[in-house]
Amino acid sequence: MTDxxxxxxxxVxxxxxxxxxxxxxxxxxxxxxxxxxxxxxxxxxLVTAGLLLFLQGVKIGLLPMGEAVGAELPKRGSLPFLLVSAFILGLTVTMAEPDVWVLSGYVDTASGGAVSKxxxxxxxxxxxAIFVSLAMLRIVLNVPIAYILAAGYCLILVxxxxxxADFVPVSFDAGVVTTGPMTVTFVMAIAxxxxxxxxxxxxxxxxxxxxALVALAPILSVMSVGLLLTTQSKRKGTRNE
Known part of the structure; x- marks a missing residue:
């Protein structure tokens, strides 16, 4: 009761x-x-009650389960199994993140459906999911995180x-909302x-x-998709000419 x-x-x-x-x-x-x-x-x-219930759920279920999963995966003795499991967990947890769906809904509305939520x-x-797997690989190989962060942000800058221009602000907003309560709680516990x-x-x-690595992932992925769509549209325009 004290807790x-x-x-x-x-x-409050x-x-x-x-x-x-x-x-x-x-x-x-x-x-x-x-x-x-x-x-x-x-x-x-309602927000106060919801946050209180969420914190209770995190304390009772998510944190212990995440730590148990993270501790059990290395015991399987298979690095590919660890990476695939991390990929699946990162994918499903992110798709369950409420903040991601809120942002995608706003982007869908603001773009008039051009960018589907x-x-x-x-x-x-x-x-x-890809970066969660890379983060687990970093822990196993004991790679300094500063190197990965420096390379990631340099790539984002390029x-x-x-x-x-329309995809740049969306990508950074996506990086922020991805580090929401579901993703942070479960992925952090696994790590x-x-x-x-x-x-x-x-x-x-x-x-x-x-x-910090998880926040890099959506920025790079959204930017890459925007760059890919632009390249494809230019190719179509060239063919039509």
Missing amino acids: LKRELLDV QAVLPIAGVVLLLQIFLISMPWTGFARFGLGVV YALVVCVALGV LSFFTP LGLADALEGRSAVQDGFGLI
Whole structure:
């Protein structure tokens, strides 16, 4: 019961500042109908309850299961099995991430259906799945994460000069929303479990930094898709001429 009260206090502290700012804007600036503001108040209550339930679910189920999976995979003695399992887990967890679906829905609406939300979700999920596998491989091979991050961001910088302007902001937003509660919780737990299972490894040094790699994945995948679509459209235009 003490842990539940502490988590409730943490959730209230996270939600209360946002609610306070909106309340001040309502009183001194916006003055929207109070019926609409009442719906906002109901939403705050539901968000608070949802976050509390989510944290309980993470504590009871997701974290222990993720760490158990991460600790069990190396015992199979097969690196391909580890990488394939990491790919599948990264793919499914990303497709279950609510933030990814929210962003893809907005992109679909803003682009008038030119960028399908389902195509964007699949693109982001595939990118994350590949990078989760690479992150597990990095832990096994003990490759310094600084090298991978430096190479990844250098590649992003180069691609940004060739990617269509419409895809660049979407790619960076996709990188942000991918590091949501589902992905961070489960993937991080697997990485920590894997680092703990490997003899002579530090969970802090090898288990952390994974989310930075995960954030790279959708940026690169969305940019690559935008570059590919532009190349194909140019080829079609050349053929028609």
